[in-house]
Amino acid sequence: MRIVLASQSPARLATLRSAGIEPEVIVSGVDETVITSTDAGNLAAALAQLKCRAVAARVDDDALVIGCDSVLAFGGEIFGKPHDAAEARNRWRRMRGRTGVLHTGHCVRRGDEEVVETAATVVHFAELTDAEIDAYVATGEPLHVAGAFTIDGLGGAFVTRIEGDHHNVVGLSLPLLRVLVADLDIAWTDLWEQTN
Template sequence: MRVVLASASPARLSTLRTAGLDPQVEVSGVDEDQIDSHDPANLAAALAQLKCRAVDARLQDPAALVIGCDSVLAFEGEIFGKPVDAREAVARWRRMRGKSGVLHTGHCVRRADREFVEQASTIVHFADITDAEIDAYVATGEPLQVAGAFTIDGYGGAFVRGIEGDHHTVVGISLPVLRDLVGDLGIRWTDLWVV
């Protein structure tokens, strides 16, 4: 079965490959600003759906399984997507250090005009890192590419002191949620494995 990941995220691609899938990557190229929501869980799900639908429409292959995802961090009543620049990433980290936020990841799967959408949430506890550590981390460029300005599977992993929930959600694609969604489409997860 042709599996298509509607995301440029290397972490999502790596997670799927490690789980036995070999997806084709098709970046949606959608304008994320067209979705406006003050609810982070709904925003993540709506963005995942938008990306999934855009790629599915472009492919015009009803046999393909298209997977769309998007993540946002809810922190102290604000929604953090990717930071605009290094200055914003530094400011976020200075606020987040020693505190906790909730990472919401939306998931959408489509095949043959059938679609299912779900979101998953995981609490992330950030380490109380120094200004020098923040500056060094932001200088790597990693925080500029990801929601909330952090990763758990890269340089930023040392600055996350714990999570409550599925760690795959923090990476940007929850394998348990995805398994349930493809099951709703009538596809067995193990049939997606490339062995």
């Protein structure tokens, strides 16, 4: 089965590969600013659906297309990727020692069948010093990810605890994805790369 990941995220690709799934990557190229919402979960789901549908329109109906998008709900605001280093620095100064909720929308489509769901994971951030924040932002890593942090990279040391699926914080919930493909009558184990 042709499996297509509608995301340029190296973390999502690595997560799927670690789970035995070798997808083709096709970047959606959609304008994410066309979707707005005051609800982080709804926004993540709508963005995932937008990306998935854009890529599904470019592949054959037998392909399984997986689209994801993540946003962080923090202090009544929704944080996607920061626009620049100053914004990332300001976010971290607010987030340090506090808690946010990372929402990842998942859209899975095959032909005309589509399922959409969002996973949420509570993230507890360490009490960082200004020097740690400045050094982290200087690496460039937080500029490319929702919420300005990673758990699977340099930012992992700055997350003290999570409540929920750790895969979701990386950007793709494997347990949720298994349920969604089952809703399309696809066995999870059929997605594993078969090698002889």
